[in-house]
Amino acid sequence: MIKITLPDGSVREYEKGTTSMQVAQSISEGLARNVLAAKINEQVWDLSRPIHADSALTLLTWNDTLGKETMWHSSAHLMAEALEALYPGVKFWVGPPLENGFYYDVDLNGQTLSPADFEKIEQKMLELARQNNVYVRKEISKTDAIVYFKDKGDEYKLDLLERLEDGNITLYTQGNFTDLCRGPHIPNTGFIKAAKILNIAGAYWKGDEKNKMLTRVYGITFPKEKELKEYLTMLEEAKKRDHRKLGRELELFTFSEKVGMGLPLWLPKGAMLRERLIQFMQKAQLKAGYVPVATPHIAQKELYVCSGHYEKYGKDSFQPIKTPQEGEEFFLKPMNCPHHCEIYKSSPKSYKDLPVRYAEFGTVYRYEQHGELHGLTRVRGFTQDDAHLFVRPDQVKDEFCKVIDLVMMVLNALDFNDYTAQISLRDPENLSKYIGSDENWRLAEQAIIDSAAEKGLRTVTELGEAAFYGPKLDFMVKDALGRKWQLGTIQVDYNLPERFELEYTGSDNQKHRPVMIHRAPFGSLERFIAVLIEHCGGNFPLWLTPDQVAVLPISEKYNEYAQKTLNLLGESGVRGFVDDRNEKIGKKIRDNEIKKIPFMLVVGEKEEAEAKVAVRAHGKGDIGTFTIPDFAHYINELIESDFNRKDKE
RNA sequence: GCCGAAGUAGCUCAGAGAUCAGAGCGGCUGCCUUGUAAGCAGCGGGUCGCAAGUUUGAAUCUUGCCUUCGGCUCCA
Numbered sequence: 093m094i095k096i097t098l099p100d101g102s103v104r105e106y107e108k109g110t111t112s113m114q115v116a117q118s119i120s121e122g123l124a125r126n127v128l129a130a131k132i133n134e135q136v137w138d139l140s141r142p143i144h145a146d147s148a149l150t151l152l153t154w155n156d157t158l159g160k161e162t163m164w165h166s167s168a169h170l171m172a173e174a175l176e177a178l179y180p181g182v183k184f185w186v187g188p189p190l191e192n193g194f195y196y197d198v199d200l201n202g203q204t205l206s207p208a209d210f211e212k213i214e215q216k217m218l219e220l221a222r223q224n225n226v227y228v229r230k231e232i233s234k235t236d237a238i239v240y241f242k243d244k245g246d247e248y249k250l251d252l253l254e255r256l257e258d259g260n261i262t263l264y265t266q267g268n269f270t271d272l273c274r275g276p277h278i279p280n281t282g283f284i285k286a287a288k289i290l291n292i293a294g295a296y297w298k299g300d301e302k303n304k305m306l307t308r309v310y311g312i313t314f315p316k317e318k319e320l321k322e323y324l325t326m327l328e329e330a331k332k333r334d335h336r337k338l339g340r341e342l343e344l345f346t347f348s349e350k351v352g353m354g355l356p357l358w359l360p361k362g363a364m365l366r367e368r369l370i371q372f373m374q375k376a377q378l379k380a381g382y383v384p385v386a387t388p389h390i391a392q393k394e395l396y397v398c399s400g401h402y403e404k405y406g407k408d409s410f411q412p413i414k415t416p417q418e419g420e421e422f423f424l425k426p427m428n429c430p431h432h433c434e435i436y437k438s439s440p441k442s443y444k445d446l447p448v449r450y451a452e453f454g455t456v457y458r459y460e461q462h463g464e465l466h467g468l469t470r471v472r473g474f475t476q477d478d479a480h481l482f483v484r485p486d487q488v489k490d491e492f493c494k495v496i497d498l499v500m501m502v503l504n505a506l507d508f509n510d511y512t513a514q515i516s517l518r519d520p521e522n523l524s525k526y527i528g529s530d531e532n533w534r535l536a537e538q539a540i541i542d543s544a545a546e547k548g549l550r551t552v553t554e555l556g557e558a559a560f561y562g563p564k565l566d567f568m569v570k571d572a573l574g575r576k577w578q579l580g581t582i583q584v585d586y587n588l589p590e591r592f593e594l595e596y597t598g599s600d601n602q603k604h605r606p607v608m609i610h611r612a613p614f615g616s617l618e619r620f621i622a623v624l625i626e627h628c629g630g631n632f633p634l635w636l637t638p639d640q641v642a643v644l645p646i647s648e649k650y651n652e653y654a655q656k657t658l659n660l661l662g663e664s665g666v667r668g669f670v671d672d673r674n675e676k677i678g679k680k681i682r683d684n685e686i687k688k689i690p691f692m693l694v695v696g697e698k699e700e701a702e703a704k705v706a707v708r709a710h711g712k713g714d715i716g717t718f719t720i721p722d723f724a725h726y727i728n729e730l731i732e733s734d735f736n737r738k739d740k741e
Numbered sequence: 742g743c744c745g746a747a748g749u750a751g752c753u754c755a756g757a758g759a760u761c762a763g764a765g766c767g768g769c770u771g772c773c774u775u776g777u778a779a780g781c782a783g784c785g786g787g788u789c790g791c792a793a794g795u796u797u798g799a800a801u802c803u804u805g806c807c808u809u810c811g812g813c814u815c816c817a
Contacts, residue, residue, distance in 0.1 A: 207746075293812030294744025301814050305744050308812070336810095340752080349790085349808055401817070408815090427817055461742060461815060470816085559817080583817095610817090647774040675775085682778035696776060708777060 095146040106143075113139040113279065116151050127151045128278045129162040136162060138229055138276045154315050164189035166227060166266075166277040167217075167284055167313040168196050173269035174216035175309070179203050184271065185248040185297060185306055192323075193312030197295055199248065200307055210289035217313075221284040225267040227277035234258035237272065248297070286320035287313045335625035336467040342630055342638070342688070344621075345468065354465040354472030356618060361638035366475075366617055368636050370453055373477050373502070373613065380498055382451040382479055387431035389455060393421040398591055399430040409459045428454035429585075429610060432480040433592040436606075441596040443484060446606060447491055451479035453617070468622035469577055475617045481609040482594065485532060488584065488607055489539035492565075496547045499567055499580040499613040504738050506624055506633065511579075513549040514566045515540055519556030526560055528586030532607070536584040537563045561587030567615075569623050577623055579615040584608075630688050631710070635731045641668030642684040643705070646677050646696030653700040657693065657720055664724035685710060691727065 093105045096115060106115065112130030116123045116139070130137050131150040136158055143149075152159035168187030171194075175182050179200055187196030232240075234253065240263070241249040249272050253261070264273045266281055290310040297303035314320045331337070339345050344362030351357060358366060374384070393412060396402035405426065412421035425431065432450045441448065455475045464470055483491050503511055517537050518526050526533065540563055544551050558564060562584035568576050585608040588594075595603045614620035624632070634640060641661065645654040654670045661668065668689070671680045677694065684692050693705040704717045718726060 204745095291811055292745065295813050296743075299814070301743065305813075307744080310812085347809090353808070405817070409817095429817085456817090458817075463742070463744095463813080464815065465809095561817095578816095644777090646776055649774070674771095674773090676773095676780060677776055679775095679779055680777090685778060692777085694777065698776085706777080714777065 094143060096143070097146075097148045099150050108144055109142040111140050111142055112137060112149060112151065115149060119151075123151060123153075126153045128153055128159045128283065129276050131158060136276050138227070139279050141229065141276075161189040162276055163278050163283065163315070164194040164313065166281070167287065167311065168194040169227070169264065169266060169269060169271055169273070169277070170217050170220060170281055170284060170313075171213065171287075171289075171309065171311050172196050172198075172271060173220055173267055174213050176269055177216055177220075178209075178212060179205070181245075183246045183248055186252075187271075190310075193290060193310060195308050195310045197297070197306040197308050199304070205292055205307060205309070207292070213289050213309075214287045217284070217287040217311075220267055221281040221287070223267060224280045224282035226280045227264050227266045227275075229275055229277075230263045230265065232261050232263050234261055237261050237263065240270070241272065283315055284313045285315055286317045287311060288320055288324070333626045333629045334467075335469075335622040338625050338630040339468065339622075342625075344625070344638075352472070353462070354460060354470070356468055356471055356473070362621075365632070365636060365638055366621065369614070369617060369621070370477070372505070372636075373453075374451075376498060376501060377449075377451050377479065380449075380494060381447075382449040385432065385435050385450045385452050387425075387428060387435070387452060387454065389425055389457075390422040391425055391431065393423055395430045395434075396423055396426075399433075399588060400591055401426065401430070410457055424457040425454070426456050426458050428452055428456065428476065428478045429480055429588055429608070430592070433588055433594060433608075436480075436482055436594055437592065441482070441606075443596055443598045443604070446596055447481050447483040447487055449479055449481045451477075454478045468618040471618050474619070476612045477614040477617065478610070478612050481611065482589075482596075482606040483609060484596070484604070485535060485607055488536055488609070489543060491609055492539050492582065492584075493543045493546060495582050495609065495611045495613075496543055496549070496565070499582070499611075500547065500549075502580070502613040503567065503569075505735070506627075506636075508569055508627060511550075511567050511569045513544055513551045514557070514568055514578075515544060515551050515553045516557035516559075516564045516566065517553060517555050518558050518563065522556070526558070527590065528562065532586055533563070536586075536607070540565050540582075540584070559583060559585075561585045569627070577619060579620055579623060580613045581611065581615060583610040585610055631690075633734070634690055634727065635734070637688075637690060639668045639687075639689055640666055640727060641691045641693055642680075642687075642689045643668060643670045643693045643695060644677060644680045644684070645670065645672060646694065648672070648674065650695050650697070650700055654693075654695050657695060657705060660720045661724050664721070664728065666724050666727050681708065693723070 094108050094110070095103050096106055097103050112132070113124065113127070116127045127139060129152045130139055131152055132143060132147050136152065152162065154160060154163065165188065168189065172184055172187060175198060181201040183199040183201060185197035185199070187194060234256065237253055238250065241253065252272060262273065262275060263270050264275055264277055288311060290312060292310070293308045294305045295308040297306050312323065314323065339362070342361065343359050344365065345356050345358050347353070347355070348357060390413065393402060396406070409426055410424050412423055414421060432452070435450055436448060453475050455473065457473045460470060460472055465472070481491050518533060523530070544565060564581060564583035566578045567580035569579050570576055589605050589608050594606055596606055598604045643654040643658050645651050651670065651672045654672065658668060658670050671684060673680065681692060688710060690710050692708040694708060695705055699705055699717065704719050705723055706717050707715050707723060709715050
């Protein structure tokens with residue numbers, strides 16, 4: 093007999109060789125019907141695999157992330173089977189599950205696949221799924237596996253096999269399809285009741301652009317037709333939040349082919365929103381001891397030769413600007429740090445002066461690859477809320493903590509609650525490629541780890557993701573479609589102080605090298621605003637939104653009173669506009685609801701007589717009448733209490 | 742940069758070798774003088790992304806380029 097420990101802590105005894113499926117059946121029939129896979133001592137197993145030793149067991153269903161992954165991994169095999177039936181000679185690379193669905197990289201063997209074929213593949217998948225084919229696991233010797241795939245002519249699988257150890261190789265077969273696969277899989281294809289091919293894209297074999305490009309087919313499946321419908325509805329909703337669409341509708345920004353790709357043009361409403369974000373940050377930075385600096389948009393080539401950026405990025409960036417002077421070359425600045433280093437050097441520094449914190453909203457230009465440009469999230473000209481802190485090594489931890497506070501304050505003020513912080517450290521296998529002393533690195537890495545823990549950040553640690561010049565902490569936020577974007581970043585840098593020979597005089601009257609901290613809580617205004625638009629669906633916080641109120645006169649007769657109302661509100665810092673179009677009130681309300689204006693102030697005969705406004709809140713409807721000073725007070729109070737609430741959090 | 746798809750009015754889209762290139766929304770003008778999610782009528786608005794080619798004839802077919810979109814690679 094073996095002992096099986098269940099997640100609730102209870103222990104049951106079973107015959108040696110019992111399968112997870114049998115355990116499920118012994119618990120309840122319903123569970124046995126819904127279970128997809130089992131977690132045995134932290135490993136996910138097929139339900140049909142016999143258990144031979146005492147184990148902790150968790151039965152995984154569709155409600156578990158691991159259950160979904162298993163289902164989607166099995167679905168990738170099902171899609172492969174369908175593709176093989178429809179496209180003879182198709183060859184397969186890998187087909188993993190994703191956060192939402194799965195993909196399979198395939199070589200179509202000269203055939204083509206287009207969105208018009210999606211339905212055909214979906215139908216084939218469902219047809220095969222209905223056969224309730226069992227996913228059969230088979231252990232196989234390496235030699236036999238090589239013979240099998242050689243026979244099949246699938247060179248990609250042979251490549252995979254080369255790197256696998258004998259005795260550790262399994263095949264999975266369902267219906268007519270056999271794949272080299274570690275598993276695990278769901279019991280049979282019958283669990284898959286709904287399938288959708290989402291899109292296709294090119295993907296280099298093994299992610300190397302020198303290799304052949306395979307076709308990556310993305311799909312998703314569900315155990316119920318209804319869930320697929322819900323998922324597709326969710327995708328539609330997410331598309332409505334796309335910052336590129338809302339940016340146009342809310343008149344925030346645009347692009348022009350003449351100006352050039354990746355170079356955003358800010359419209360008046362967007363520019364004002366930007367301006368408010370800048371002021372918000374400047375206020376917070378002044379409070380935190382930053383001092384503003386300002387630098388030009390170009391610099392001589394020599395500056396970037398000194399910083400090392402020329403050598404690393406020179407040929408892949410915007411090419412130099414020539415002058416009538418022979419041999420003179422200027423570059424558009426791709427970052428602000430070298431300029432700030434020169435500001436640091438403009439006067440001698442004492443240990444008592446540190447930390448020095450130079451802040452600048454610096455616009456930088458980077459020649460991003462053509463295919464990489466994406467709305468406002470990836471552009472060629474953008475403005476960073478940049479600052480550089482020059483600190484003594486013993487101040488790194490403390491300053492780092494303060495910067496985390498600032499980043500968290502910003503994310504909190506804009507209602508970003510779902511973010512993760514990525515700690516990027518050195519690759520322990522390859523320490524020689526990093527610049528700076530081992531001791532300083534250890535100090536800085538520990539400082540980052542400790543500060544993040546101290547602040548209670550949800551973190552992931554990535555070894556080898558550090559820049560060559562220092563470790564960093566990045567704040568990642570998801571957009572409406574679940575794509576991850578890096579917003580705020582904090583980086584420790586040992587390289588630039590070295591290259592620019594930055595110094596301060598210590599208490600020992602000796603010269604010392606400061607440590608530099610780069611930080612940008614927004615990351616860039618462009619990307620931040622893009623993610624913010626998607627995050628709030630265009631319903632910006634009241635303090636930030638372009639127009640807080642729309643004053644709606646009932647008829648032309650009240651246009652004058654409407655304008656007077658707006659002017660009075662303006663004196664209290666409330667901003668908006670008068671909708672004096674010759675339209676019925678119902679139409680004006682509809683239009684301004686669509687434009688997501690937070691408050692609509694309806695004014696007519698009654699209101700003018702009483703010197704009041706009838707207030708309608710976006711998405712809520714009528715909230716009563718206010719005198720104008722009362723309403724101004726109401727709206728300002730709302731903003732203030734929102735800030736106060738967040739300050740306390 | 743690579744693979745694939747798409748570009749028609751300010752926006753969303755129809756037209757798929759031969760009516761004169763269309764609709765809705767938005768815009769403008771007029772009528773109405775409006776009370777909480779679309780009042781009525783009229784008018785503008787387009788070298789059908791750009792260039793070349795095939796054809797008696799091209800928005801429509803071919804090729805090249807540009808831009809955008811979905812991915813890949815890259816990302817200071």
